[in-house]
Amino acid sequence: MNHHFQKKILPNVHYDILIGLMLTIGILIAYQQVKYHKFVAYDDQKYVTENRHVLAGLTPEGVIWSFTSTHASNWHPMTWLSHMLDIECYGTEPGAHHLSNVSFHIFNTLLLFLVFRRMSRNLWQSVFVAALFAFHPLHVESVAWVSER
DSSP, rough: HHHHHHHHHHHHHHHHHHHHHHHHHHHHHHHGGGGGGOOOOHHIIIIIIIIHHHHTOOOOOHHHHHHHGGGGOOOHHHHHOOOHHHHHTTTTHHHHHHHHHHHHHHHHHHHHHHHHHHHOOOHHHHHHHHHHHHHHHHHHHHHGGGGOO
């Protein structure tokens, strides 16, 4: 492959990895306190702590329920399945459930960065968009509140 073509058209993977690492570390620092948070007494009971389907973990009955239920006025099977998986992995330890939300936020931030990077081929605009997504105050709710997942 022509070196000029490779340098001009293909993104520099080293920068992408470094920026992805920096975004990840920044999110971990910004949200590290959630590991000490409790469940929220607003609707975490409906979604996790008092939901018998979720508390049973990943079971065939729970999977069927997640795809057929409109519990808490919502139909969102992937959310139910992720809560069930958290129960399988962590039990009812609230800090671990919050850290799962942090993991989802890191994944979504990196995905956004890579998609914008690929679409625009502009490193710094992509970094700006991803950083804005990662650290904007409107995203605190979806990271620091288990049921907001």
